[in-house]
Amino acid sequence: MKAKIAVLAGDGIGPEIIQEALKVTKAIENKFGHSFTYTEAITGAAAIDAVGDPYPEETHKVCMESDAVLFGAVGHPKFDNDPSASVRPEQGLLRMRKQLGLFANLRPVETFPSLLHKSPLRQDLVDGANFLCIRELTGGIYFGEKGRKDNGNTAFDNCVYTREEIERIVTLAYEYAMKRNKKLTVVDKANVLETSRLWRQIAQEIEPKYPEVETQYMFVDNAAMQIIQWPKNFDVMVTENMFGDILTDEASVITGSLGLLPSASVGLHTSVFEPIHGSYPQATGKNIANPIATILSAAMMFEYAFKLNKEADLIREAVLKSLDSGVVTEDISKENPKSTSDVGDWITQYIANA
Numbered sequence: 001m002k003a004k005i006a007v008l009a010g011d012g013i014g015p016e017i018i019q020e021a022l023k024v025t026k027a028i029e030n031k032f033g034h035s036f037t038y039t040e041a042i043t044g045a046a047a048i049d050a051v052g053d054p055y056p057e058e059t060h061k062v063c064m065e066s067d068a069v070l071f072g073a074v075g076h077p078k079f080d081n082d083p084s085a086s087v088r089p090e091q092g093l094l095r096m097r098k099q100l101g102l103f104a105n106l107r108p109v110e111t112f113p114s115l116l117h118k119s120p121l122r123q124d125l126v127d128g129a130n131f132l133c134i135r136e137l138t139g140g141i142y143f144g145e146k147g148r149k150d151n152g153n154t155a156f157d158n159c160v161y162t163r164e165e166i167e168r169i170v171t172l173a174y175e176y177a178m179k180r181n182k183k184l185t186v187v188d189k190a191n192v193l194e195t196s197r198l199w200r201q202i203a204q205e206i207e208p209k210y211p212e213v214e215t216q217y218m219f220v221d222n223a224a225m226q227i228i229q230w231p232k233n234f235d236v237m238v239t240e241n242m243f244g245d246i247l248t249d250e251a252s253v254i255t256g257s258l259g260l261l262p263s264a265s266v267g268l269h270t271s272v273f274e275p276i277h278g279s280y281p282q283a284t285g286k287n288i289a290n291p292i293a294t295i296l297s298a299a300m301m302f303e304y305a306f307k308l309n310k311e312a313d314l315i316r317e318a319v320l321k322s323l324d325s326g327v328v329t330e331d332i333s334k335e336n337p338k339s340t341s342d343v344g345d346w347i348t349q350y351i352a353n354a
């Protein structure tokens with residue numbers, strides 16, 4: 001097939017991990033006889049430095065005109081320690097999500113057999129854990145009105161959700177539950193928050209339409225605990241924007257490294273595929289970052305954006321083999337680490353020879 005891919009590398013390790021995901025994508029393209037075009041565009045701190053805007057109109061245009069976006073990471077320490085900065089790299093990512101209407105972020109949490117011993121959790125608890133966290137991505141506290149009052153001495157971030165926003169994400173979660181093991185956990189804080197009570201109310205309205213799905217309602221604090229105590233009890237989990245952000249970083253630890261988990265952001269316009277980890281500024285340019293989360297995000301691109309499942313499966317197989325063969329970066333093996341590009345090369349070669 002023919003497809004246009006927008007490539008937004010961003011900041012920190014973004015360019016290095018994106019380069020490996022592109023090698024892999026091109027290997028698949030060659031092997032299966034596809035024909036892709038790649039258009040690079042700027043975002044994050046790199047775009048602030050270049051044009052003063054973390055998500056310039058030109059970048060949005062490239063995304064809108066593409067069939068999929070491969071995204072690296074954004075963020076830079078010079079902004080993290082400057083609370084008064086008026087433009088921030090992360091605003092680029094948030095505006096991209098909002099302007100592309102990407103209301104659902106799919107974050108699969110899976111363990112890898114050869115890495116079970118790397119998990120800080122007991123092996124028997126994590127062996128076989130496999131769930132999908134669906135994070136609402138364009139609403140809630142991330143996007144509500146925010147500001148200061150009292151001469152800057154009081155700050156507020158409003159959390160707002162509409163019926164429409166909740167209905168579409170909860171319905172999507174039920175659809176995924178139907179395709180998986182028919183178990184949905186709705187995570188909220190309905191004992192305290194009004195937005196959560198609306199979530200629970202609407203989820204309870206939708207629940208009878210999916211009688212085959214077993215629905216469980218869970219407060220977020222309890223969910224945080226259960227994810228690491230009994231990760232195998234989850235199948236599909238749906239939650240609001242910030243709870244989903246926090247719970248998926250926590251969940252990534254189950255697999256042994258934050259550098260392994262991919263994501264797909266889907267909604268109204270072009271879907272975006274990005275690792276769940278950040279820009280890891282300390283590792284920038286050192287060729288040590290784990291490229292697997294981004295390579296697996298490319299696999300999700302083949303599956304979700306292009307409906308090319310064989311291609312996606314081959315990427316996943318190659319990743320599993322690289323892990324089994326101990327071709328891993330230093331986050332996984334301190335004793336015998338390979339570089340970012342070594343891991344990418346190995347996976348690319350596996351695909352070429354498959």
Ligand code: IPM
Nearest residue numbers: 074075090093094245276278
């Ligand atoms: C993520 C990131 C972003 C988020 C940041 C970089 C704005 O942490 O994709 O999980 O909070 O959504």
Ligand code: MN
Nearest residue numbers: 245246249276
């Ligand atoms: Mn996050």
